[in-house]
Amino acid sequence: MAIEERPVPRPGPAQVVVRVRSVGVCGSDAHYYEHGRIGRFVVEAPLVLGHEGSGEVVELGPDVTRLTVGQRVAIEPGVPDLTCEQCLAGRYNLCPDMRFFATPPIDGALAEYVVVHEAFAHPVPEVISDDAAALLEPLSVGLWACRKARVSAGDRVLVTGAGPIGLVSVQAALAFGATEVAVSDVNPARLALAKELGATEVLDARESRLSDLPRPPQVLLECSGYAPVIAEAIRALDRAGRAVLVGMGSDEVALPLSVVQEHELELMGTFRYANTWPVAIALVASGRIDLDRLVTGTYRLDQTEEALVAGRRDPQSVKAVIRPQT
Amino acid sequence: MAIEERPVPRPGPAQVVVRVRSVGVCGSDAHYYEHGRIGRFVVEAPLVLGHEGSGEVVELGPDVTRLTVGQRVAIEPGVPDLTCEQCLAGRYNLCPDMRFFATPPIDGALAEYVVVHEAFAHPVPEVISDDAAALLEPLSVGLWACRKARVSAGDRVLVTGAGPIGLVSVQAALAFGATEVAVSDVNPARLALAKELGATEVLDARESRLSDLPRPPQVLLECSGYAPVIAEAIRALDRAGRAVLVGMGSDEVALPLSVVQEHELELMGTFRYANTWPVAIALVASGRIDLDRLVTGTYRLDQTEEALVAGRRDPQSVKAVIRPQT
Amino acid sequence: MAIEERPVPRPGPAQVVVRVRSVGVCGSDAHYYEHGRIGRFVVEAPLVLGHEGSGEVVELGPDVTRLTVGQRVAIEPGVPDLTCEQCLAGRYNLCPDMRFFATPPIDGALAEYVVVHEAFAHPVPEVISDDAAALLEPLSVGLWACRKARVSAGDRVLVTGAGPIGLVSVQAALAFGATEVAVSDVNPARLALAKELGATEVLDARESRLSDLPRPPQVLLECSGYAPVIAEAIRALDRAGRAVLVGMGSDEVALPLSVVQEHELELMGTFRYANTWPVAIALVASGRIDLDRLVTGTYRLDQTEEALVAGRRDPQSVKAVIRPQT
Amino acid sequence: MAIEERPVPRPGPAQVVVRVRSVGVCGSDAHYYEHGRIGRFVVEAPLVLGHEGSGEVVELGPDVTRLTVGQRVAIEPGVPDLTCEQCLAGRYNLCPDMRFFATPPIDGALAEYVVVHEAFAHPVPEVISDDAAALLEPLSVGLWACRKARVSAGDRVLVTGAGPIGLVSVQAALAFGATEVAVSDVNPARLALAKELGATEVLDARESRLSDLPRPPQVLLECSGYAPVIAEAIRALDRAGRAVLVGMGSDEVALPLSVVQEHELELMGTFRYANTWPVAIALVASGRIDLDRLVTGTYRLDQTEEALVAGRRDPQSVKAVIRPQT
DSSP: OOOOOOOOOOOOTTEEEEEEEEEEOOHHHHHHHHHSEETTEEOOSOOOOOOEEEEEEEEEOTTOOSOOTTOEEEEOOEEOOSSSHHHHTTOGGGOTTOEETTSTTSOOSOSSEEEEEGGGEEEOOTTSOHHHHHTHHHHHHHHHHHHHTTOOTTOEEEEEOOSHHHHHHHHHHHHTTOSEEEEEESOHHHHHHHHHTTOSEEEETTTOOGGGSSSOOSEEEEOSOOHHHHHHHHHHSOTTOEEEEOSOOOSEEEEEHHHHHHTTOEEEEOOSOSSOHHHHHHHHHTTSSOSGGGEEEEEOGGGHHHHHHHHHHOTTOOEEEEOTTO | OOOOOOOOOOOOTTEEEEEEEEEEOOHHHHHHHHHSEETTEEOOSOOOOOOEEEEEEEEEOTTOOSOOTTOEEEEOOEEOOSSSHHHHTTOGGGOTTOEETTBTTBOOSOSSEEEEEGGGEEEOOTTSOHHHHHTHHHHHHHHHHHHHTTOOTTOEEEEEOOSHHHHHHHHHHHHTTOSEEEEEESOHHHHHHHHHTTOSEEEETTTOOGGGSSSOOSEEEEOSOOHHHHHHHHHHSOTTOEEEEOSOOOSEEEEEHHHHHHTTOEEEEOOSOSSOHHHHHHHHHTTSSOSGGGEEEEEOGGGHHHHHHHHHHOTTOOEEEEOTTO | OOOOOOOOOOOOTTEEEEEEEEEEOOHHHHHHHHHSEETTEEOOSOOOOOOEEEEEEEEEOTTOOSOOTTOEEEEOOEEOOSSSHHHHTTOGGGOTTOEETTBTTBOOSOSSEEEEEGGGEEEOOTTSOHHHHHTHHHHHHHHHHHHHTTOOTTOEEEEEOOSHHHHHHHHHHHHTTOSEEEEEESOHHHHHHHHHTTOSEEEETTTOOGGGSSSOOSEEEEOSOOHHHHHHHHHHSOTTOEEEEOSOOOSEEEEEHHHHHHTTOEEEEOOSOSSOHHHHHHHHHTTSSOSGGGEEEEEOGGGHHHHHHHHHHOTTOOEEEEOTTO | OOOOOOOOOOOOTTEEEEEEEEEEOOHHHHHHHHHSEETTEEOOSOOOOOOEEEEEEEEEOTTOOSOOTTOEEEEOOEEOOSSSHHHHTTOGGGOTTOEETTSTTSOOSOSSEEEEEGGGEEEOOTTSOHHHHHTHHHHHHHHHHHHHTTOOTTOEEEEEOOSHHHHHHHHHHHHTTOSEEEEEESOHHHHHHHHHTTOSEEEETTTOOGGGSSSOOSEEEEOSOOHHHHHHHHHHSOTTOEEEEOSOOOSEEEEEHHHHHHTTOEEEEOOSOSSOHHHHHHHHHTTSSOSGGGEEEEEOGGGHHHHHHHHHHOTTOOEEEEOTTO
């Protein structure tokens, strides 16, 4: 872990330079820091972490038409090749040639300046803070999960796991119109926060069973990645239920196939997100989703190490944010 | 127009008798009263009006398993044959053999007692008033429109026409997660009410053009039935926009076909609703939708005539409700 | 196993009596015969087997309007309650109160006469044989799988398992427009038949790996129920692939969750079918699907035991059919 | 109309030079030739016509990775900006900055050499002829219509208009699994060809009414653009029917709104296509669709004028093809 002086990067065609104002710390950053790899992605050279970022446009590259200097933007951290089969079909998150921030060997946003393609630097209105603008990235994960699950008005949703992704998923489900949103976790502080953010029911997983819910949920947003929870939650779903598997855990997980069949459940994997920033911005700007409430600690660039371990050390911690300009 | 003494009806298998507490007056009731027909439906014998009703279960027919005496219920006013191709496919609103309240020759709910199939008498919790329970019927029209239009979180929606159906559609769109909901009408009182109910923009159609909206809407919920408005609103839609045609007007309407093609718009007709009551109940019970606010007048059964003409006489009137037990 | 003399059953309202002409033997019949149970369904009293049936209408109950005496019909073997939440939504296969032929305690079609609701006795044209009419039932399983998987023109489909359900699924996928349909099994006779029925590639699972396919399939129709095959097949899918789990096996199966996530796969359980007979009839009548080719043995009612064990004893056997009138 | 000597164009990054082998003549080419405009697109400078093209790659620009010199390719004639909201959502046909062949001011394919982005030059196997490769473009229109209409196995489809687009739509509908495909036109030669290509019913519009069909179609692929036909065809649709408006006609068309509402019809505009070439290639290569059969005349480059007027002059003519290398 080191702070390096590097030259301010230069923008290529259709790119802008963003002075970074806020960077959220994600579990994957901490994981790379502590373990040096996530699955098949291995850190082999110095890697700039950070993929939840916001800032201000300070320079325009050639052919930039949508942005101006001074504009505040939220950074969508992956740039796909745009022309493969997946991209042309609107599933650019599945692009095999995706270049994604802070995923080896691509550097991340934990820097004073980063270069971003203008189509992936989304202008944000004044009403959205720098930190909230950075946290549109994890929110996008929750929105994408709701979109995959086709959450709609009046749905009953179960969110398993109340970490940052679970908490944005709760808010996302409410924003999609769900009227019952139950959350389970083992951390009482996080359950209390879930309640504050609108969850209609919280279940302490050490005491309650998911099958205790008064009515079976129609949608599962699985944010724990913990195999026994996944299986239990799938069993708790209503007929024709939809389960989105967001939390990452083991490579193989034993799933209750006979229940999946008898109840015609749909299980869907998610990988990042596509086309979520405009919606995320609209939801936060309209006040339907509160991202600032998730920030439990702010750090300077030279406190990065502290920020990276906050989540593991403090059960009250939800989301650490680094402000590189402070 | 007459009040008749009839025997309390007897419930058949799987039916219940409901003592009616509240009946909303709909434009179609007024239309049958004034004109004696709506399109191909002609009143040829005395017809009990009213298809927006709620009440209390007072008697159970044989084989009733889901309801008990004393339960408060909202009445879904159409019973399909359940076994035709449309019903088995989940589109029971398109059942050719639908028996629908207050549509000749089927009597309606404007009575002290009515008989209802238990599957179409939906229990409502205490938090929903009798009037609101009755108005779940027009709300269902708005919910169905949003479902057909696939309204989702962050959508920009335009509602043309701010009568009762337009006003529930505004609320429905917000409940489905729309963050921009513009409404147009010529009646300032109704526009003010739309604003109060959450519309983010109101357009006085006598002064503004729909193309004046800052960003083109992605969804149109057309509730005016007025041909020039329909055409103008379709032209105002964003590319890939979806238009749901709720308002009934002329048989033939001139539509801007080249715009529909160049922007790949979808135009969808709606006919009543299917499977909306459970969602309607969840939305009203959770406080996301306010139906009581629409009630601008309450009447006794012997004031029915007055209730039927209220909408036409008073520009401030939105929804008249008759309470047969008062 | 016994043949009983019972009175010809009498039709209730909206029911007809069908003189049974052909009954296909399904693996589940054989399973009940040999083991006396399938999962939570236990045979506790004498049970008439058979749920793949066709015949001729010989008597009409009261209120029958769609059928006439003499009409040849295919029997859809389950009758749902029609008014529960699942039924009204068009998913009647998920009705908790489904009464399904040959599932304890409901008797099946292996009889000279059965009573059927008129909406579930589907008229078939002359061009469809009695045996083929009976086999519209297993075909429905394949059609339903294709519908769940959204198979469409030009798709690449993998079918794992070439038993009767695998073989109808191959044909169904082709009928839905798939241009590449690969099939894997360990039985060369069945692979040869798959090829004859239109499969574009056959894989002997003892020698080939599913990952050997020249291009990854977009759709998996899993008809083996064998856990290692399920996992291997899921790994072989293309990004955004869809897997329908048709084959029944263990209660719990270990699935490659990280692949499901990274490739955003959809896994869907299926349980029987809904609204498939009209399409099945159209496809067989038009010659797109050949069901007679699956029949490898015909039996009299007094040969039922022999028919039930044919599949297990003879690797060349695909589908045994019992003709109760012979 | 002139033949100009121009230098062979040079490929930019990710582009290739294609030696053109076949160019289909489209009604829009003829229209530009005769009228100098189509709606808001006006020819103000010399314009190379032709947007249905195939050929051979003869030179690679920098960064080309998917193609090699010598490869036969079908040309997808529009290149979108790839990064706008519509493109990123997979609807690149709606890109406001689309650069489309032979649409002023962009030149078309009616030349000996053209430059194409490698992602829009689709390799074709030997089994597809040069002419058929060119005609993948009109086929794409038909496939896109079927995709919008969600044509699936067993559907009943009506195609109004049996010109080249109508004829590929017939074949597309069959390839999507439709089992009844009726076609109407006033030209007996075209109806005969439709029959030969698989239409199950042909209607001479001078004698028959669309309501004469034995069962109402579930899908309408409207390829005539003729207002009275559009209205009549919409009235003929089944409940919950889907109509795709492909044929271009007047700006405004009177549509039967009350039928659209009462039967909950969906009307969808189409504009070109997106992501259709891979499927088109698979369907033609597998023999499910025959494009060569549509070619009724082949011309040299110096016979272009003759080719352009063939469709208008000869009722037997379906598709004229120009082969620039002959």
